[in-house]
Amino acid sequence: MITGNLKSSYATDEQVLNNRWKRLFLWLCIAGLGLIAAFGNNYIILIACQMGIMLIAVTGVNVVIGYTGLMSLGHAAFLAIGAYAVVIFHNAAGAIIPESLLTLAAIPFAVLVSAIAGVIVGLPSLRVKGLYLAVATLSANFIVLFLIEESFSAPWTGGVNGINTPTPNLLGWEMDTRREQFVLIATLAVLGLLAAQNLFRTRVGRAFIAIRDRDYSAEILGISLYRYKLISFAISAAYCGLAGALFAYFYARILPEQFELHLSLMLVAAIIVGGMGRTMGPVFGVIIIVMVPELIKVVFGALAGGGAELAMIRAPIQEIAFGALIVGFLLFEPFGITQIVDRGLRALNRWPFARG
Amino acid sequence: MLSVQDLHLSFGGIKALQGVSFTARRGQITAIIGPNGAGKTSLFNAISGFYRPDRGKVVFDGQDIFALRPDRRAALGIARTFQNIALFRGMSVLDNIKLGAHTRLGAGVFDALRYFGRAQAEELALRADIEARIIDFLEIDHIRKAPISALPYGLQKRVELGRALAMQPRLLMLDEPVAGMNREETEDMARFILDVQEEFDITILLVEHDMHLVMDICSHVVVLNFGQQIAEGTPDQVRRDPAVIEAYLGAAA
Ligand SMILES: Nc1ncnc2c1ncn2[C@@H]1O[C@H](COP(=O)(O)OP(=O)(O)O)[C@@H](O)[C@H]1O
Ligand SMILES: [Mg+2]
Numbered sequence: 001m002i003t004g005n006l007k008s009s010y011a012t013d014e015q016v017l018n019n020r021w022k023r024l025f026l027w028l029c030i031a032g033l034g035l036i037a038a039f040g041n042n043y044i045i046l047i048a049c050q051m052g053i054m055l056i057a058v059t060g061v062n063v064v065i066g067y068t069g070l071m072s073l074g075h076a077a078f079l080a081i082g083a084y085a086v087v088i089f090h091n092a093a094g095a096i097i098p099e100s101l102l103t104l105a106a107i108p109f110a111v112l113v114s115a116i117a118g119v120i121v122g123l124p125s126l127r128v129k130g131l132y133l134a135v136a137t138l139s140a141n142f143i144v145l146f147l148i149e150e151s152f153s154a155p156w157t158g159g160v161n162g163i164n165t166p167t168p169n170l171l172g173w174e175m176d177t178r179r180e181q182f183v184l185i186a187t188l189a190v191l192g193l194l195a196a197q198n199l200f201r202t203r204v205g206r207a208f209i210a211i212r213d214r215d216y217s218a219e220i221l222g223i224s225l226y227r228y229k230l231i232s233f234a235i236s237a238a239y240c241g242l243a244g245a246l247f248a249y250f251y252a253r254i255l256p257e258q259f260e261l262h263l264s265l266m267l268v269a270a271i272i273v274g275g276m277g278r279t280m281g282p283v284f285g286v287i288i289i290v291m292v293p294e295l296i297k298v299v300f301g302a303l304a305g306g307g308a309e310l311a312m313i314r315a316p317i318q319e320i321a322f323g324a325l326i327v328g329f330l331l332f333e334p335f336g337i338t339q340i341v342d343r344g345l346r347a348l349n350r351w352p353f354a355r356g
Numbered sequence: 357m358l359s360v361q362d363l364h365l366s367f368g369g370i371k372a373l374q375g376v377s378f379t380a381r382r383g384q385i386t387a388i389i390g391p392n393g394a395g396k397t398s399l400f401n402a403i404s405g406f407y408r409p410d411r412g413k414v415v416f417d418g419q420d421i422f423a424l425r426p427d428r429r430a431a432l433g434i435a436r437t438f439q440n441i442a443l444f445r446g447m448s449v450l451d452n453i454k455l456g457a458h459t460r461l462g463a464g465v466f467d468a469l470r471y472f473g474r475a476q477a478e479e480l481a482l483r484a485d486i487e488a489r490i491i492d493f494l495e496i497d498h499i500r501k502a503p504i505s506a507l508p509y510g511l512q513k514r515v516e517l518g519r520a521l522a523m524q525p526r527l528l529m530l531d532e533p534v535a536g537m538n539r540e541e542t543e544d545m546a547r548f549i550l551d552v553q554e555e556f557d558i559t560i561l562l563v564e565h566d567m568h569l570v571m572d573i574c575s576h577v578v579v580l581n582f583g584q585q586i587a588e589g590t591p592d593q594v595r596r597d598p599a600v601i602e603a604y605l606g607a608a609a
Contacts, residue, residue, distance in 0.1 A: 010483040198471035202479060203461045210444060210455055217442040220404055222430035222459035231465060
């Protein structure tokens with residue numbers, strides 16, 4: 001154990017990046033993202049964009065499941081809301097708002113609509129917990145997709161056939177390549193992660209953790225369970241709404257089936273594998289959850305050269321792999337990869353001598 | 357300051373409180389005593405808002421708080437500790453105490469996401485305040501970063517007191533603060549409680565089994581037995597009360 005920490009003021013002691021290695025790590029990550037944007041080939045850019053979008057969503061899921069302890073199996077619904085909100089906004093407001101400002105207005109709109117939906121979907125959390133809340137949020141996922149598919153909304157959403165999506169345009173910068181969109185996605189993902197980390201340096205984040213750990217104790221400290229459970233749902237839904245908005249910009253067309261239960265499960269799997277209630281949990285989780293299908297693809301490609309029969313069972317194998325990951329981590333490493341990394345870093349810190 | 361009037365509370369057939377009435381005077385220490393199962397913790401739960409009494413009144417500072425939820429009562433300045441410690445075990449001592457200050461802080465969600473600016477200023481001021489007013493006072497500077505789960509029982513009790521003090525309460529309710537402590541720890545805690553009363557000018561309500569402690573530091577005693585209030589008065593009056601001797605002291609001696 002390191003006993004002296006040589007902090008000279010409370011301000012230094014309250015810093016998050018409180019040693020040179022953490023600061024170095026952050027700069028290396030940002031440099032890495034810059035290198036990908038500049039030199040990554042199309043495949044790397046594609047994977048990195050997928051990870052960035054998922055990272056924003058899982059960061060949100062971490063707030064509600066990891067830090068507030070409220071189970072949700074319905075967060076794909078907020079991605080759907082964010083994605084469709086962007087498309088509908090572009091189609092409806094395209095005539096009024098100039099092209100160069102449309103994206104700057106559409107993204108906040110999508111985030112806002114998702115946050116409001118988050119408050120509504122979060123209402124059951126005021127009465128039920130655990131399994132019951134999981135089922136309640138799961139049904140929210142079904143209801144949202146049902147509303148998107150129904151014939152009365154089809155003129156705006158395209159119903160089950162989906163709808164084409166617009167190209168983002170930031171103040172005249174038309175982002176019509178994936179490389180350009182990667183810059184947008186990576187920037188928002190890094191900012192989103194830092195903002196989420198900030199929450200937990202303040203009363204808001206502490207209130208979430210208090211509710212997770214002992215809700216009656218939180219109440220006697222003056223924390224309103226109603227208020228903070230709904231705020232937690234709203235924040236996590238807002239993150240997922242942002243991810244959905246970027247999703248819509250990134251793909252040429254969106255379909256309701258992309259936002260079904262399997263996506264909600266993927267988000268939960270990512271946070272379990274990565275580490276619930278930890279800053280880096282979403283990062284590790286997303287890397288695994290995006291890479292696993294890719295690895296399966298590579299292995300299948302090598303085995304069959306893309307035979308049709310094998311391709312048929314690839315989807316179920318992927319689901320099984322996710323299931324195995326969830327069960328495996330819950331059984332053997334419930335705090336996820338973050339925990340493994342922590343152990344490794346501690347060992348490294350002691351090497352070659354035991355310090356402390 | 358706090359006045360409880362004719363409080364009745366029952367769980368199914370069990371009558372936990374049957375007509376409890378007393379007043380805790382401003383700046384004084386009032387003790388609630390009685391054998392196990394007398395209803396002392398239930399009374400605390402009724403005052404802090406966890407249990408809804410069947411009948412009666414709870415008036416705090418002239419305001420009827422009967423209908424308020426626990427978090428609203430806390431915001432009015434009612435703090436408490438629990439008989440079986442209700443700290444957040446995974447968090448550090450410092451974070452637990454910071455949580456006590458929740459209602460005194462004002463950062464909203466957007467301040468929190470940004471951190472730099474209002475939230476940071478507030479957090480740094482809070483840290484300095486906690487260090488000066490609570491960590492030093494309770495002599496827990498050596499454990500401020502330790503997780504609660506790593507602390508011995510006596511220190512956990514002290515941290516829970518610290519968390520309650522961080523609320524800057526006007527009424528502090530302590531449920532068996534020295535239960536399970538050795539002689540030395542008990543004396544420390546008694547000193548802290550007296551110091552709190554003096555330095556912070558807080559009204560204190562104390563549930564306790566340790567009769568010596570009660571007689572030493574309290575100015576007013578309420579005695580419960582099977583949910584009924586059988587006596588009330590100064591420690592000396594209560595000690596001589598025949599009903600009390602029979603119900604409680606008699607049984608214990
Ligand atoms: N939540 C509850 N449900 C049912 N009975 C309870 C509950 N809380 C307390 N009681 C009962 O109320 C009576 C008083 O308990 P309590 O207030 O804990 O006593 P004390 O703190 O004086 O030891 C006991 O008979 C206890 O079993
Ligand atoms: Mg009790």
